[in-house]
Amino acid sequence: MRKTTYDQAASEALMEEFRRDDKTVHLGTDIPADLREEFGEARIRQTPIAESSFVGAAIGLAGSGFRPVVNVRMATFGFVAMDQFVNQAAKITYMFGGQAKFPIVYRMTVGASKSFAAQHSISPYSMYMNVPGLKIILPATPYDMKGLLKTAVRDNNPVISFEHMGLGDIEGEVPEDEYLIPFGEAVIRRKGTDVTVVALAKMMYEALAAAEELAKKGISVEVIDPRTLIPLDRETIKESVKRTGRFVVVDEACITAGAAAELTALVVEDPEVFKRLKSAPRRVCGLDIPIPYSPPMEKYALPDCGNIISAIEQVMKNK
């Protein structure tokens, strides 16, 4: 099959959806050249660096029958517009009793790994997960990026696409033919029988490397990528843990009150899953510090394959 990068997959998704629906509009400080060339300045609109204005303008566009896609760029810049995300976009459907639809895609770059330091590196999924009314996608492969982003553009709700800064250049198989990926469907990246590892975004690759390593020691690791956090495919995760009896969750966001905590609660709160647990679940997450600049410190702040292997060996101690 043909290969593209993560970034190319996103471009293709938007190009296809903008051709399909002339109510789509693009807002952002960057101009995607291919979209601008085909659809012009009016629809592919460059904005000043004024996040509140364009994050909010997308809401007004959506409420008026348009389907905006907003490139917020770094997730850290998104915080400048938190009133519009939290008080407005997330709540407006509900507050108005569902009388209007607000189809919006907000794209934001998350993660760390490039020595961008604290104000350009963060993985704030759980902050948004705590705000009902938003959907959250977290594509980790070019295939998922294209399929999920296309679904996001067609969804009738505000969808945040968290895209990892370290994945832009990775290549993967992407079919020529059109496809969509429904929200709320996790994918099992590797089958295993001893332990279930749920890994988010770029951590999925670290988890796969850990699984490969541990296979040599006779430990069979199942790796699950939820792909979307809201909605979340609870069943696939719970079914897997029921089979393996062991659970590790990996996320590079800070450990305190992160998505990993929510996923752990999901596993231990279900009595049917809980009684099959052979050992206490473990979280492998980023340290509770702002992301530092210097490479040795940045690397130290983030979980990696080695941390995942240690955690899996811990949960395997109780046979």
Add this chain to the structure above:
Amino acid sequence: MINNQEELLRLYKIMLTIRRFEERVIIDYQSGAIPGIVHSYIGQEAVATGVCTNLRQDDRIISNHRGHGHCIAKGADLNRMMAEIYGRKTGYCKGKGGSMHIADFKIGMLGANGIVAGGLPISAGAALAAQLEGGDKIAVVFFGDGATNEGEFHEVLNLASIWKLPLIFACENNGYGVNTPVKYATGLDHVSERATGGYGIPGVVVDGNDVIAVHEAAKKTVADVRAGKGPVFLEFMTYRWRGHYEAPGLADLRPAYELENWKTKCPILAFERRLLKDRAAEKQTLKDINAQVMQEIQHAVDYALASPLPAPEDALEDVYSA
């Protein structure tokens, strides 16, 4: 000037409907029949009325926390408004929004907003939608003087200016952001200076208690904005008669003489006097309109009271759209 008697009486009736609606909301709030927070529009009726009577149904407005007047003037249904404020299932938002979140997208009322300046970015999007649609629709955003210190306000003035959006900034300068005087909070006598000075948006200061002045200013502005001349800032000087919101024992730090002074400039009484002086209406006609308005308000309350409360689990619906 409006020479048409029918149009004059229409303005009168809308202003009176807002006043009577708000008076009834206060009474029913105080009795405990209305469960939650309400911000009264009494004293500012001429602004919503004079602006919205120049709009078409397909023009879009965005309102703020003090939004009942804007809803009524844009043509919202009193029954569904009252039912919403009463927290009933038949309300505009099925009881999920209450006073601060009334919306009626079918008549271009894209929602009141509980966050000061929070509606401004949304209005930029509504105006951009109108521009992209290519017709002559416009958008109007209502906000107070207090909103002019928020960052969102400045971002949207800039965006409207550079994109020449068909957007009217309808600022109701009632002298105070809660209890903070506008002069203290901005250092300006007129906040429209921010639009003219900083963003190249024409600004006009209007007597917000004179419904004819408001109507005339809005009429010209609406025509200009429809014609694609870009955004305009209208600053309406007015005063709210009640505290920031209704609450027992709410501290109102404004000097008492101010209210007494502004009450002598009541927009409704002033308009009544003018109608009678110009022989545009008989006393009896105005009385009849008042009786009709009272009946409509009573009907709205009856409708609300006859409507069921939502079931607790109705709270789970409408978080997401299908």
